């Protein structure tokens with residue numbers, strides 16, 4: 128039991144405290160104790176199982192370097208399990224100074240005592256460093272095999288949603304109700320996340336039929352506000368930003384939403400924010416975005432092929448643009464964006480609405496704090512407000528805001544694990560805009 132000598136407290140997370148493995152009765156502790164080591168073990172297993180294929184693709188030297196990589200991943204796992212301090216990143220990438228300066232500023236630097244967000248982001252950045260320090264595997268994405276197989280596993284759900292979207296592109300529809308339906312399908316797509324389900328992929332093929340019955344699990348539903356903001360004809364901006372989360376089926380639901388916004392003229396351009404390094408196992412990089420479009424283009428299913436062609440044209444015509452920025456793979460929460468990445472904050476100010484997907488983005492929006500659940504969203508955002516903000520998030524950890532009084536207590540009484548199952552979701556909106564000059 129290598130956590131016996133860790134100076135942690137056997138309590139739940141105190142109100143307004145930062146989530147941390149320091150509180151033993153928390154999902155943060157469980158993540159650092161169990162989940163992160165399991166993710167590293169899974170990565171090692173996948174590299175061992177695929178070493179011949181990787182050698183084929185990356186050359187003989189890669190097979191040699193894989194031995195070093197596997198050793199380094201095992202070392203990282205041991206550091207986490209034995210609560211070692213987070214070490215400086217030693218590669219020379221564009222984000223390294225920001226990472227190391229940030230680490231210097233942290234009072235608690237060991238994995239179990241640091242802020243959970245920092246420790247978890249750090250682990251993924253250390254995984255990236257291990258590949259950056261090789262010669263032949265610098266561009267290798269250790270999560271690509273898992274991201275690709277997750278897409279295949281959910282191909283039935285992708286096909287079904289393709290058919291639905293294509294049929295709706297022509298028939299006259301009730302735009303508002305169709306938008307809100309697509310918004311909720313998009314929300315539930317966030318359940319498909321490999322770092323959370325440890326590789327077990329949700330079967331989301333029946334979500335169409337059960338969407339109405341899932342309404343009860345949306346514990347904060349600002350869909351009407353989202354509709355008003357998106358459909359606001361007086362808005363000067365014709366840009367809508369989407370900050371992505373997971374690849375696979377979730378990305379497909381994001382592209383369906385992005386298509387709807389363009390085809391119903393709610394925006395002239397959609398800016399799609401992706402990660403610049405392999406992140407939280409299933410998060411989208413440009414390579415995953417391009418791979419997904421390629422799958423659609425190569426599909427034998429006519430609706431999927433049609434969407435692949437339609438969406439490739441959006442990219443070629445720059446109606447959809449991919450935005451890469453290091454900020455999204457830093458440990459910084461979004462209250463620090465204005466000071467750390469002012470140009471990014473100002474870019475988001477150009478948007479009519481900024482949609483954030485998933486749980487990690489939600490944690491960064493709320494500053495990884497264990498707020499009183501009925502705390503208004505604009506308080507929890509701590510001044511982050513480049514534009515109107517929308518969050519589509521399935522609840523995967525013990526952090527939430529904007530709930531009506533009594534809702535959290537009722538949920539805890541009904542299901543003590545309600546915050547860490549991904550079975551509940553929020554569609555939340557905040558228009559407390561704070562522009563940078």
Ligand SMILES: O=P(O)(O)OC[C@@]1(O)O[C@H](CO)[C@@H](O)[C@@H]1O
Pocket residue numbers: 158247317320322323372373407484485486487488490521523524
């Ligand atoms: O950001 P997502 O993909 O929706 O959620 C993924 C995830 O952030 O959920 C857990 C709790 O936040 C993390 O440990 C895990 O990696």
Ligand SMILES: [Mn+2]
Pocket residue numbers: 320372373407409410485487
């Ligand atoms: Mn994710």
